[in-house]
Structure formats: C-alpha cells, structure tokens
Amino acid sequence: MSKLSLGGKQSSGKINSWVEPSFGELLGATNRSLKKGPLSGESKTTRWPSTGDQAEKKSRKRKVDPHVSSNQISVSSEAYKPDQDEPWVDLYAPQSQAELAVHKKKVEEVESWLRDHLDKSKKGGAILLLTGPSGCGKTATVQVLAKDLGFQIQEWLWMKFYLEFLLRANKYSRLQMSGEKVTEDRKIILIEEFPNQFYRQPGGLHDILRQFVKTGRCPLVLIVSDSLSGDKNSRLLFKDVLHELEIHNISFNPVAPTSMMKVLSRIVTIEAGKSCGRISVPDKGALDLLCSGSSGDVRCAINNLQFSSFTDSCLERRLWASKKGKSASKPSVKAKGRSKSSKSTDMQDESPAIGGKDASLFLFRALGKILYCKRESYESTQAPKLPPHLTDHQRDKLLVDPELVIERSHMSGEFFNLYLHQNYPDFFSDVEDIARASEYLSDADFLTAEWSSRSTMLEYGSSVATRGLMHANSSRAQASSKSTAGFKPLHKPHWLHINKMYRENFLTAQSLFLNFCLTPVSLLTELVPYLAKLTNPMRNKAQIAFIQNVGHLSQKRVPARLRLEALNDKDPGILDADSEHEDSSAAQSLDPESAPGNATTEPNLPNSQDPSGELSASQPQPTSTEALLNEEDLLIEEYDSD
Template identity: 35%
Template sequence: MDCLDSDDDVQFVKIDPVKSKVKPKKSVTWVSSSFGDFGPNLSTPISKTKIKGGSLSDLKRNQTDSNISVPQTSVFAFTSQHESRKRPRESDHCITSRLPSHSKTCSSKDLWCDKYRPLHRNDLAVHKKKVEELCEWLARAKSHWKKHAAPILLLTGPPGSGKTACVQVLCAQLGMDVQEWVTNLEQVADQWSGEDFHRSEKSRVDVYMSQSQSSQFHNFLVRANKYPALELMGSAGHVSESDGGNVRGHSACHSTTVLVEDMPNVFFRDPPQFHNILRKYHYSGHSPIVFIMSDSTSSTSSVQKLFPKDLQHQLGVVSISLNPVAPTLLLKLLNKVMSQEARQAQVTQPNSSVIEQIALSSNGDIRSALNSLQFACRMDTADLKPPVSSAPRGRLKKSGTDSKLKYRTSGKEDVASSGGSVASAIGAKDTSIFLFQAVGKILYLKRGDPSTQADHPCLPRHLELHDRHPLLMNPEEVAAKSHVSGDFFTTFLHENYVEFLSSVEDLERASEYFSDADYMSTLWAAREELQQYSVSVATRGFIHSNSDVVRHDSTRKNHGWRPLHKSRWFATNKQANENITTARQIFQGYHWEPEVLCSEILPYISLTNPTLHDTGQISFVQEMTQFSQWKRSSRTRLVRLDEKDVASDEEEGEAGGPTQMKTGAPVTDDKARDGQSKEESVEGDSFLSSSQTNVQNVEKEEEEILIEEYDD
C-alpha cells in the first residue's frame, strides 16, 4: 500500500497489498468496499466522489484502529481540504470542533477567503431569507429521503455569492453527506503522473479518462445514489447537532446530497443527453441533487438549455437564486476579518474608507472582496483616495430604516463606479452587467445635483437650451460593460426608446440621433472604428433629447415601470433576406439587382397589374405589395427582455452585419445563389406554398401579439 503522509498533498491512496513489495508497517485496515462489484473496472468514478466528513489523518487513524479489509486493485480518491479550490471538507462535527482553531491552522500565506470560510450557519454572509429557503429545501429533501423521487434543486446566483458555502454549511448542519461531482480530469491526471505512479495503473487511468464524460457522470449519479459516502471517520452513530439543537443527523443512516457545480462540458453541447440522465435520476434515485450554476453574461442561456422550463416543471425542480451579497453584509464581514487579522498579525490596516470602497466595488462577490482586502493589507493604501472628480462626497451610511448602504450626498457617478479607481488599484473586480440592466440604465436615466460638483461646465446664454444636469452614469461605460457589440446594443435601445419619451418633439430629435448612429454603422470601411462613436451618438442623443429628465430633481412624465423588449431587427432582417431570396428565384430570368427588384420592380408590378402567368409570382407580388389586403398588421411578436437574457449566438452573429442588410446584402446574394443552385427546378407552386406559410406565420404571430399586449 502506498500512502502519503500529509493531508494536504494527498489525492489518491493506492492499495495493492498483493503486488506491492513495500511491506506495510502496521496491519492494514480498510473499509470493506461497496464497490467490490465493480471489480477492477476503473470506470468507477470513485475518484470523482469527494468524501466529506473525513481528512486523511482521520482515515489513517481509522486504519490503525480497526481492521478494514482492502479490496485488491481498488483505487480510492480523497480530496484534501487544501486541494479544493474553495470549499470546506468537514462534517458538522468537525466544523464545530474546529471553530476555535480556525485561524491557527492557517498560515499567513493562505487566502483569506479560505481562511475565513464560514463554518456555521450564522457565519454565512448571505441574506438570511435565502439561507432559510435553502435550509428548508434541504431539510425537506432529507425527510423525504428514499421515500419519493429524488428532489432536484437548481441554485443560481452571481459568482462568489456564497452558493457553495451555503450548501456545504447547511448540509453539515443537517448531518447530510455531500458527494460532489468534479469535472476537472486534468487535475486527476496530474496526480497520477507522479513518480510513484505505476505504469500498469496509468494505463487503467487512461481507460478511465477515455470514457465519455456523460457516462462517467451517469455512473457517478448511479453510485452516489446507490451507496452512501464511505464512513471513514470511525464515528458510526455520531450525532451532529444544529445550532438550534433541533436538527440532528445520524451518520449511521446518513442521507446524502449530491452536488454538481462543474457541469460536464459535453452537456452544453448536447442538453437532451443531460435531460435524459436527469429524468432517470429523478425517477429512480432518492438522494437530493443540487446543481449550482453561476450567473454570467453567457450562463443564462446555458441554464435555459440545461434546465428548460418544461423539464423543471416535469421534474419539480426547485430553483433558488441568490442575490449578490449586500454591501452592508460585505462590510460587516470585511470589518470582522480585519479585526481578527489585526489581533493575530501585524498587518497594515487600510483605513475604513478603503474597506468601504472594497465592499462597494466587489459587486456582492465575497471572494473578490476578501481577496481585495487581503491585497489592500499588503500595500500602502494611504495614498489611495477616491478621485476628486468621480468620487461621491460623504461616506457610506445606513440610510434610515432600509439599512441599505448609500452615499449620503448625491454624487456625480453611480455607486458602482464611484470607487472604481481605488478599487482597481487594489485589484477589485471588474464587473459586467446584463443587457437588461444596461439598456435600463440608459432609458431610466438619472441626473445628479450639479452643486455637488465643482467642475460642472456652464453653457453660454444662447446654448442654455441644451443645459442639463450631470449624468449619474457614463453611457459609453454602460454599453461597454454589457459586453455586446455597439450595433447590437443600439438595436435594443432603438426597440425600446419610444415609450420613454413623452413628446413628439423629443421623439423626433431622438430618432434623428438614432439615424445618425445608424449611418455610422453602415460605413463598412470604418465600421469597427466608428462603432464606439455610433453607440455614443445613440445613447447620448436619446438622453439629451429626453426633455423630461433635464435636472436631477425632474419628475418623469411617463413614470412607472415599463417592460423592455428584445430587438426585432434580427427577425425582420431574416425575413427580409428570405423575401429577397424568394423574389430572385421567382424572377430569376430577369437578372435584376435585389434592391431594384424589391424597391422598384415589385411595387411597379403591383401598381400596373400586368398579366402574370406563374401562380407563385402572383401570390408573392400580392403578399409583398398589397398591404391593404392583409387582415392583420405585419408586426412581429414582441419578446420580453428578461433580467438575465444574453445575446444568442445567432443574434450576435447577425448584429455584426446591419451593413449587409442595408447595402445590397452580400449575405443575401450568397443565400440567393445557394438557393438558386439548389432549387432551380422548383416551379412557382412551391413558392406559392412558401409564401402562404409566411402569411400563416404572420397570422400566428399576430394572435400571440394580442395575448402579449393583454399581458403588458
């Protein structure tokens, strides 16, 4: 048996008492494996099952204390506490016992987010209601363990909002084991490529590695469900008590929670495969399973793909979404950590305003906040003062009863960007925002009080008409943080801006600015360079045109919340391209340019009404030109822009090409050519049916519009 000494370094314990020539010093003690039936098959994803509730020293103690048989050619994996990126490995039992020694065991080089990881429910810097909600779900899942279909939880929230920490701490409190899936196979491979590693074993690992991710995941679920985590603590029957004393976990009949945070990549490419596995697990399994997915500008579509609403409904998936940690909670945590550090070591304590800036600029990311604080303690932050021009005056205060951190005075910049330079100087998080927020920030613009700003410019008398109070945000920055192209952002703004203006004059001015911005984006030779200017013209043009919000205390006339909608540019563009392709195919013998065909020939044909012999041509011309014949309008359906919506690949791809649509459409030409080559033999009748389908689609969409308008 090869066994490493240190807790911190050990990943695997290889056991092969027969083949090994090294004699064990003490009698070998091992757990009788529940995995015996899998034999030497290394596909057993034991290496993926992080065994909670025991460190290697515990294991070794147990080995010497009791006689545990060792199955031949078994490979067990243990993930030590320090190997893990960020999560604690203790059971509740260990948590309470380790509380006092929390910092003693850590060296000064440890990351503070690991050093001060929460060990108890009360330590969690997460909103109490969310913790309660999660705790209730876990307790319910535990009480229903083995009785019903496996409960499924989808836990979402921004990175560093404490999702994993919550699950770990609450499971420990409830006395539940956590078996976690870890996708990182390279790490496993690294561990196996050590010097002690035997060639024969390596070949077996290769077999294991070559297995498809999905079957490994499937096997993991089956076994996590079938077998409890190995009881390596030697504490069968130990009782863990919750803080309230009313929740007890008995390790003799431990329930297990399966935790999946690193979703296998293969499922993002093939979601139905994942859906099948999840369905099977739900109906045949009994352990609750928690999926953790972090929000990001690209993750929402992944969540939608992996957990579509109908699947969630079918399997009763409960979804809990954590919010970014409130600045007040973060500040409390940072101050607590700071005072503990100050007591223990000689650290350069940053002043309170720097700590406040960190709490604000971390955007509710505990990990980022603690890292920034640790970094701030290592550098001289005395010179880091909020910049005069952008920093809000005043300090963070609890405002009245709502206990929200706010700046007392109205500052020039919004809170998130206020501490930008200080925070970036000490390595704080660079944040991005969702499209919904970005578009909302522009449309619901806010202005600050110019009296708080020393360098507010005064316009000459003849330009007083254009005088505006300073903005509380920087439109270009907002657009940049949404991480979509300028064109894409402008199309969304264009879709929604009309409802936010209350007079025709404002609307006229704003639409002029949008036209200017549009023109800039059509100059294909300089499009890349002009994109930033184009966004600037569109956003600032809209803001300036809005005569309702001129001063910081202006009241918006059309106040109230308005739903935002996705841009219809993409659907319209697609439809236009399809129509042009159809037109070219129908009139293929005439060699007209697509623009000439659509803008001159077709309208002319409809007016002069010449005799057309082809039924396809007749119906197409009617459909395209005689709007009065349409019973319903041709407006496409409005789609709500949700809080965490992100640009779909198709949209993003198309967003790069408004020029193509406007200037003769190279894409259209290609499409037309493709279509032509494929369907040259197709006669008018088929076009008739395609155009009929178009009309039907429009009708269908219109029905949906009625419903949606009602909703709105």
C-alpha cells in the same frame, strides 16, 4: 472516485495543504515558488501564503474560533500573527443561515425544496439546479443547509470521474470515514463542474439525468455558475430538459453590496480584535472599493481583503495607498449626497479595484445607465455658464461615462443603439424631447452609413446616440429632477424580429422565384408587390400564399401593439444564434394570419412537373437561361470526344 464530504470545499482546502503557498514570492516568504493564486477568486481551495515555520503555523491555526463574535475574542497581541495559512473564505465560511451573505428568500426557497425532496418515501430522483454568478454563495448555502437539515453532501467532480458513477452514487451509501459520527442516511448528490464536452453536446448529460430521475433515491443538486460575460451556461446545458425532467431552477443574484459589506466588516472586526491593531484595518472607503470591485462575488472580496491585510508587504502598502488616495479624491458632494441606489450604479469611480473582477455590465444595467441618465449637481462655482439663448441646454454633470458603459456591455455600439432606440420613448415625458432624441439616433445611423468610413465612425456613432439621447431628455436635466422614474421594463429591439423576418422572406422569395434572377431587394419591393396586383392565379399555392403575405403589406391588419420580448436583468449583451432560433415561434405568433406560406415555414418549392404551375400569359416571365431551357424544351446532349 467521489469526494465524500460534509463540508465540501472546506475539507478540500485541507486536502490541498501540501500545495505550495501561492504568494510566497510576493510576500517575501521562505518558500518562493509562485503558483496560481486565489487573488481573482478563481480557486476555491488554494492555500494562502506562508511566512513562517510550518509547525508553528499548525499550532497557531484555529486557536480562535473564527465564528465567535468580535467581543468574545481575547488573544494577546504578542501572540498574534496574521493567519496567512488559512484562506479567510474558509476560515470565515458561514456556519448558519444568519451568516450567509445570500438573500433570505433564496435560502428559504432552497431549504423548502430540500425539505420536500429529502423525504425518502418519494420515488425517483428530483433535481435542483442552482444558477447565478460565481461566488454568490450557492455552494455555501447548500453546505449551511446540510448542517441545519442534517443531510450529507456527496460531492461529485465531473472533471475527474466518469459520469456513470452518478448512478452508482445513487445505489451505494456514502463511505463512513474513521472518526465520523454515524448520521442519518439522508443525503444529496452535489455536482458543480461539467466537462466542456457537455456544453458542446449536452445529449449525453441529458440521458444520464433522465436515468437518474427514474432510478434516483436521493435529491441531486446541480450548481452552475454563469460566466463573467453573463452567459447562462445553465441555459446551454439544461434548456432542453428543464421541463421534461421537472428540474427546479433557483437563480441566485450577485451578493448585494450591503450584505458584502457586513461580511467584510465582520471579518475585519474579528481580525483587528485578534491583532490588537497590528494589521492594517481598511477604512470604509477601502471596503467600499473591495465590495464594488468584487461584482457581488463574496469569495473574491474576502480573498482581496485578506491579501490587502498583510501589513508586511510593501506591495500591499502601495495598493492601499493608491486606493485610499482614490477614495479621498472623490468630490465631497458625491460622498455626501449619494443615495443608496446611486452608490451601486456609478461608473466613473469604477476603475476596477485592484484584484477586482471584470466589471462587465449586463446589458440590462448598461441600458439603465443611459436611459435613467443620473446626474449630479455642480458645486455653484464650477457650473458652466451658457449664454441666455442656450439655457435650455443647461444640464447637470453626468454620473455615467456613456463610452465606458458601451465598452462594458460587451456589445457593439450599433446593437447597443438598437436597444436604446427600442426603449427610449418610455423614459421621456416631452414629445419635443423625443423628436430631438430621434434626430440624434438618426445622425448616429447616418455616421455609420458609409461603408468605407464605417469602422472609424462606429464609435462616434454610439457616442452621438448615447450622449444625444441623454442630453435630449430634459426631464432628467438636473440631478434634482423628479422625473417619471420608477422601474420600466426593457425590451429586445423589434428590429431583430423584423430583420429575421426579412432574411427569411428573402430566402423564401429567392427559392420561389428563382427564375427571375433578381436581387433580394428587387424581388421583395418590385416583383412580389407587382405580382400581388395581378388577378390571374400564379403557378402554385406556395407562391400565391407568399405573394398574399408579403405583397399586400399595406392592406394587412397590423396588430395594434406588438408583443415585445422583455429584456432580462441577466441577459448578456450578446446576440446568439440560439436566441434568434428561439424567436421563431414568437415571430410566428405575432401575426396569426401570416401562418400559411409564411417565411418561417418551409417553403414549398415550385414543381416544374406540375402542369398547374404554368405562368399565365399576363404574368411576367422569367428571363434566365434556365427559363429559356424550360420553354424551348431544349435537349443538351452529352458530347463524346471519341
């Protein structure tokens, strides 16, 4: 029924010990079946490859406490064989808050919520939602806090068990396993996996949560990982009930490179100590590659580290050889001069590390790479010499590859350009530069204007826009330029709002002036402005309101500064219909005057029975057949063939 555990995933690892080794074939093991392995960091519980006799391995396992510091380890090199049985993610699972590779503040936030809600005197079940990318330590944090605060974790796997059991878990105490100490009856329910059905129809989940909030007797912790493309699964699942059920949401970030490096270095030091130099210890460059390739996923990084540490494997040797070669070939200037921040933002050397995660970029970061436009200086001999009249165009070498940035943003070049267009002025300090940048953006637009060549020209368009924009910004021409950098908030393109309003206005115009049989453009740019000039009243209120709204654009008071929607650092480069839907309230609030008859409100269709709905003689008359039928009161009789 439920998976009852204190240490959730660790114990699940043990349960799975009968599973055949994943990399047996690759590593020349006696057991040759090759199964889905944890190389990509996907499986939390898959066992690690086996190379020897099972009994021997068992006795070897955990001879050394992995959590003692490296200088406490004294294992003879003779006895040492890499512990290939035990996944290092489990072996080196954090045991204390200090060991967690999670930001201290996040841990404190979770801790304080748990402290508040473990208090049994409080009625009803409180819900905590932990979100963030996969492998950033959400579960590990809860497990460490379980030890510190002394509560049990009752873990529920949605995929395997019926949902009502959540409510039963609420009723009954956790089963006491033989050999377990009787602990205080403090527990939380932890749920990490949700059936796909809930993503399609979250209503069922919401009902259960509502019931839980009313009748719950312990806190419920929900862990939802964002997908690789940055989609917020949690948004799909909990958007509607977050406020209603007072679900407290704590969002985790990917593990920071420095913390990741600490974790990997610690493991390497301990393993190297155990092996007395018999395993290949990855150098700093290789660890850097592992860190960057894991995109902040500590599980993925540790798995890759373990995989790469099997010295027997010729495959591994080849992998490291290629990685080392790569790190060695980096230009010396870069290695020396790279600041803390540029380390994490470089793109060129981001050809994904072996076993690394998909290096897709959140839109926020992708835009930053173009707008902040980092450069590095040429070594004096390499610098290209431009003729004297072009010295204004002299630029240092770009640190980013714009085409790669767009590719990894998972967004079409055109939409990417929209975001650039919205945000670039804030990053410029010279009006001449802005003028030049806007020319490039116009050129990019022009390149894709012709529908027949559009599909071919799209990529050129985005290259012209991004490269043009970067080049035009003379305040970022040199690596050393100290421009007005600093953090600048990014916004979603206002174009999205305008386009949405245009579509809605068009639909409203179509339904209000159906009889005119005009194209949307003609309706909005010819008929409606013309009608707005006429003084005689129109047919009905809806039409009048619409004409006043849309036909008098130039006379309307436009708010000085439009309220723009800020772009979040987790926003994916995908424009989903959902977000557009959300926009509608914001769209309306932009201009309070536009409320009556606004396109966003349900249009009141003309009522042909309404006598006051007659068009006055001075109004243009509809020309459609339907209109003729109306006017002539023509009766169409049914034709009977008999």
